[in-house]
Amino acid sequence: MKCRRCKAPAVIDIRRHNAAFCGDCFLHHCREQVRRAIDEHTMLAPGEKVLVAVSGGKDSLALWDLLHALDIPADGLYLGLGIGDYSDESGRYAREFAVTRGLTLHEVDLRADFGYDVPGAAAATRRAPCGACGLSKRHLFNQVALERGYDVVATGHNLDDEAAVLLGNVLHWEVGYLGRQYPVLPAGSGFARKVKPLVKLGEREMAAYCVLRGIDYQVEECPMAEGNRHLGLKETLNELETRSPGTKAAFLNGFWSRGHDAFAPAADEERDDLRPCVECGSPTTAERCAFCTLRSRATAGDAPVELRTSG
Amino acid sequence: MVRAERFAAEIVVGPARSAESGPGVNVVLRNPRREIQVSGPMTVGALLAHLDLVPESVLVIRGDTLVTHDARLTDDDDVEIRPVISGGAG
Numbered sequence: 011m012k013c014r015r016c017k018a019p020a021v022i023d024i025r026r027h028n029a030a031f032c033g034d035c036f037l038h039h040c041r042e043q044v045r046r047a048i049d050e051h052t053m054l055a056p057g058e059k060v061l062v063a064v065s066g067g068k069d070s071l072a073l074w075d076l077l078h079a080l081d082i083p084a085d086g087l088y089l090g091l092g093i094g095d096y097s098d099e100s101g102r103y104a105r106e107f108a109v110t111r112g113l114t115l116h117e118v119d120l121r122a123d124f125g126y127d128v129p130g131a132a133a134a135t136r137r138a139p140c141g142a143c144g145l146s147k148r149h150l151f152n153q154v155a156l157e158r159g160y161d162v163v164a165t166g167h168n169l170d171d172e173a174a175v176l177l178g179n180v181l182h183w184e185v186g187y188l189g190r191q192y193p194v195l196p197a198g199s200g201f202a203r204k205v206k207p208l209v210k211l212g213e214r215e216m217a218a219y220c221v222l223r224g225i226d227y228q229v230e231e232c233p234m235a236e237g238n239r240h241l242g243l244k245e246t247l248n249e250l251e252t253r254s255p256g257t258k259a260a261f262l263n264g265f266w267s268r269g270h271d272a273f274a275p276a277a278d279e280e281r282d283d284l285r286p287c288v289e290c291g292s293p294t295t296a297e298r299c300a301f302c303t304l305r306s307r308a309t310a311g312d313a314p315v316e317l318r319t320s321g
Numbered sequence: 322m323v324r325a326e327r328f329a330a331e332i333v334v335g336p337a338r339s340a341e342s343g344p345g346v347n348v349v350l351r352n353p354r355r356e357i358q359v360s361g362p363m364t365v366g367a368l369l370a371h372l373d374l375v376p377e378s379v380l381v382i383r384g385d386t387l388v389t390h391d392a393r394l395t396d397d398d399d400v401e402i403r404p405v406i407s408g409g410a411g
Contacts, residue, residue, distance in 0.1 A: 011389045021387040025377075030389055067407055140408070170406070217380050217405040221387055231352050235408030244406050248377040 022218045025255035033222045040219050043210040044076045051193045053205035054162060060084035061160040061202075063151045064107075064115065066100030068227045069166030071107050072219045073208055077164065078111070084164065087154055089147055090119035092127020093234055100228045107225065116158070118150055126308035128234065134308045139234035142304060149292065149301035155202035167206040170213040173258040174243040176265055189277025192270060198281065200293035212258070213244075344396040348372075351404055361398070366390035369402075378406050 011020040013032035020030035031039055048054055060077065064070045064086040077084045088104040091097050101117075108115035121127045128146070132139035155163045167175075172191070179187045195204040208216065220227050235241060250257045280295065287299035294300065345358035346368070359368060365381045365388055381388050382401045394400060 011391055020389050022380075023389045023391075033387075068405070069407070212377075213407070214377060214380060214405045217403065218387055221380065221382060221403075229351060229403060231404070231406075232408055238408050241406060241408040244408075245375075245378070248375045248406070251377045252375050 021222070022215075024212075024215065026212070026251070026259055028255070036215075036218065037222060040072075040211060040215060041076060041079055044073075044207045045080055047193060047207050047210045048080075048082075048205075051205070053164075053194055053207060054082060058161040059159060060162045060164055061116075061151070061155045061158070062086045063147065063163060063165045064088045064104045065166070066103035066107075066228045067166070068216045068220045068225075068229075069168055069171075069208060069213070071103065071166075071225050071227050072216045072223075073164060073166040074107065074113070075223060075225060076219075077207070078113075085114040085116065085160075087116045087118065087151060089150055090117065090121070091143060091146070092119075092121045093129060093232060096228070096230065096233055099230075103226055103228050116154060118154060120146060124305055124309070126305060131304055131308040132234070135304060137304070138238070140238050140240070142308075143234070145300055145304055149299070152200075152202055152204075153290075153292065156200070160202060161197070162203045162205055164205050164207055166208055166216075168208040168211055168213050168216055169258060169262060170244055170247070172206070172209055173247055173262045174240055176262055177243050177247060178239065185273050185276040186280050188265075188270070188273035189275065189280075192266065198293075200284070200286070200291070209262070346394045346396060347399045349399070349401040351402070361394050361396045363394055364390065365392045365394060365400075368394060368400075372402070374402065379404055 011023055011030040012018070013020045013035050014029040015035040015038070016032060018032040018035075021033050022036055023030040054060065060082060062070060062074045062077065062084045064074060066088065074084060074086055086104065086108055088101060090101060104115060107113070126134075128139050128143045131137070131142040131146070135142065151163050151165075154160075176188075176191060179191060193206045193209045195201070197203040219225075247258050247261075283295045284293040285295075286292070287294045287302055288297055289302040290299060292299045292301065344360075346361045346363070348357050348359055348368070349355075350357065359371065363371070366376065369376050369379065369381070369390070376390060380403045381392075382403060383392070383394070383398055388400075
């Protein structure tokens, strides 16, 4: 195969674009897709402080690298989940990335700072580990952004992530979730703006980006995610994609252009019902927010919060 | 022929390539990490089809270089098939 742009030998083919790229042109393609996503959805304004949610995996490290390639300064936040060797190794990848590039990485550790970890929370609450993990991440990324004066939290959700979430939301007609599923969630009382600059790039493209850029990342799958619903949805979509390239992008982009507005009122109604959590002050529809409820069930008492910064 | 039988006929499962290993494309798979050998030559696309892997779900890396699905693999090649799907929903 030849590169679509320069006709040099290709190193990656992207069937939904009916195109192949050499290494340099592929990196250009990734930067362009991120720049377009940011521009189309007005994700960032000049001078805003950006915090990247960094896991040590391919998507978040590629995102951090791409933002800097586009001259968008950003700091990182790594959340230690306490998932044994997997978390230890993921943290090392995040720190190594930051240190070698001279970037600032904040760290929060669930066990040290909040007295619990994901396996413990899952066991104590009889909640699926991915649920406790996602809840902790959403709450703490937002909290740290607000406390540290960041305008925006950027996450590494890619096209495949969003298509799988959309399929799951549609299968269960989660109208509130559908109303909130968008590349940008605006800032509000108690919320920093959330943006997803990788929504035009697939999971395979993000892994290829890391290989070509020499970014070491956590390749192994999280041991707690094995067999989860989200992975099953991705596998199903990839089988459809193999038979009909472009299916995932059409599904997701069609929802955003022609379906999302029908569900937005449901999300607005939920937002109107928000009030401060009696414990931490975060917006919630209940007396106590889901994070504080999770934490209180997983621990016996409160632990002081102390952020550490490296890089 | 079911997949396992086909593999048994054509793939030698073992550790790293060694002096005792016969000729074949040395393939590293992940999650869990293991190595197999497949008789070449064959294209990357044919290798993935042979292993029942969905092309959209993996990258194929020969040495330290990405390769496209039409690339031809020979018995001297070492390739890694790296899964790209991750399970976190954010």
